[in-house]
Amino acid sequence: MLYNHYCDIIRKHYERFGFVPLRTPLVERVETLTSKGGEAKEIYGLRRLMASEELVDESKLALRFDHTVPLARFVVQNSGTLTFPFRRYSMGPVFRGERPQDGRYRQFDQIDIDIIGRETLPLLCDAEVVAVIASVFQELSFGDFVIRINNRKIFQGMFEDAGIDKEQLNSAMRAVDKIEKIGKEKVIDELVEIGMTSEKAQNITKIMGSSGTTDELLDMLRNMDMGELFAAGVKDLTEVVQNVRALGVDEGDFHVDLSIARGLDYYTGTVYETRLVAHPEIGSICSGGRYEELTEVFGGKKFPGVGISIGLSRLFGKLLKTGIIKGEKHTTAQVLVLQLDKQFMMDYLGIAAELRKSGVNTEVYPEQKKFDKQMKFANKKGFETVVIMGEDEVAAGTVIIKDMASRKQKTVARQDILRCISA
């Protein structure tokens, strides 16, 4: 229930920004999945259990491992009918060939949004992604959060300025992405190994570690002269921050963070990570960025995009574990109508029908059992209210309404039940 409740909140805010739900199949062609970003070992292929009945060649089919690759395939296949920029969200299971363990699942839910342009995509979209995520986590109420924003062009500019070859750019990016995991010194070692001077490498990690307000960091960057690409990154980042503010995002909910690089090769501009302030140990709860070339492997036109993903299964597990959220109730119903005497069944069912009609989720205890047994059931499943109606009450035209939290009960006229219980 709680899980669905969170999904509903996320959906609501995605739709508040005009994102449409897109439901692509869980099964894609192997060649689609392996064409970009998918390492074959992580993918589950399909096979038919009865080999004699080969209706279709399942060896060509496999389970999706994220929502991004199926989106790229969908956009290219339907580009003629879609209206661009195309903004969609996708929620549902993805599969990875992992040994199930703490925080790693074979099947887990991702909830993604992406905005895809044809040929170009306005930079405003990069700010909207921040606004929608801030809006989601505001309502989810997991505590204070910060969406950390950076731009990869700043890194690329610094790498170019340090004389790194085009072919080595991805390696350099992967090196700086590890700074939190392996530390500053080891990152410097890796950058030097790729071909940078120790001085340049040190300067890059120094910039990555800069602290200050978002405006102080942007000012600092604007005063640095590290070439065109660097300057373009700073300009983009500045504009994104301006638009994020114009979209009404609270100043405390986002921050420029020059250490954010993101591991995936396909990001080309803005990148995001989101953390819970009180729980840094959970890591990023929502990450993403802008990509320019994701669909190129499918041929033809360019469809740049920007997107972000909430790994809800993993997040939900961590939130339960840290106690930020509490476990589930065992009923979706608020009210339990007891069945004290089968001869009054019509009354019990009538009360339930009346409550349901006015929007109150209601169960009827399904058989005549001892009062204690029925109350134990009510406690165990966590009903808020119990309706009790025995021989005396039927004769008097009343019902007893018991509040399970306060353990208080009151006797009211049968026809007043809706006035005493509301959804």
Add this chain to the structure above:
Amino acid sequence: MLYNHYCDIIRKHYERFGFVPLRTPLVERVETLTSKGGEAKEIYGLRRLMASEELVDESKLALRFDHTVPLARFVVQNSGTLTFPFRRYSMGPVFRGERPQDGRYRQFDQIDIDIIGRETLPLLCDAEVVAVIASVFQELSFGDFVIRINNRKIFQGMFEDAGIDKEQLNSAMRAVDKIEKIGKEKVIDELVEIGMTSEKAQNITKIMGSSGTTDELLDMLRNMDMGELFAAGVKDLTEVVQNVRALGVDEGDFHVDLSIARGLDYYTGTVYETRLVAHPEIGSICSGGRYEELTEVFGGKKFPGVGISIGLSRLFGKLLKTGIIKGEKHTTAQVLVLQLDKQFMMDYLGIAAELRKSGVNTEVYPEQKKFDKQMKFANKKGFETVVIMGEDEVAAGTVIIKDMASRKQKTVARQDILRCISA
């Protein structure tokens, strides 16, 4: 959007009756899936694409083909901690190894409810299933529907009365289940082949074809003497009908139908089918029944259940095809704020933020383009309202609000925008 909207309605009504969402994995062990009801040829097994990295033995894993078998596995594994009767709903994809074609999908959504008892399950639950489905289809508004109810004990009683062996009961049930498809004469032939006299077989098909009101049919059955099992079936069916009425289900929404048998072997009592009155060609849109022995293959205790399933993917496809529902809009947003001049970006984003905060789903056209191009975008995606603010409006502190359906527009003060547009 529409699809999600229907899912939400179904969920709401399931929860109104206290059903809790249960999310079992899409992947189960092959032996679980093949233990009951699953024909191996319909099941998709998994395999790892990189055979060298065998972390787990995927050959033992396969994709679920329904929600019922995973439920049975779940109940047996968790019987110690569940509170019975356990009522859950499950929505999500199931997979069958079919060649995709009209009305047959490789992946499709089922939305199931089941109530599971330990050792016994009160007959009241059979009526609740009818009430919840009636409540769902009332709000879905696909037109008049009828939930057709029967009880398999009535058939079993008639088969016993006609001298059919225990081993032949399932064959006889499958024969009568086909009456709509193959016709009365062929059913009689099959029943005779199984070992019935022609007279008995004819009498059974005559009873199956009986017309009349629910009460007339129940009266007719009560006056027949066809043994204990038959009488038990009639008694159960009568009680289910009584309780369905007490639960407030409209008389027109359900009907006893003595021709309903359902194909699956595991049903043992009440069976259901649901049809749209104006569209019999769609077939049953929601079917189910009571089963007593589904979990026995997993060993130990008996967990009888009653459940019903809506095949939403198939139903949705058919409804679109028959024109009962119309296709999707291309945005979840109601309002589009045009971007006439980039220098007023802060105003556009501010208006969007204000509308979103008060619950209005809003998009901002993401770049400065020609007015006509932006209006074409608004038309194509189906926005209801467009907000227009150019140099004149900014100077005057106003905005133009255009209603896309009526094509009428009005100029209002900037601060009155929330009074003119509401969610």
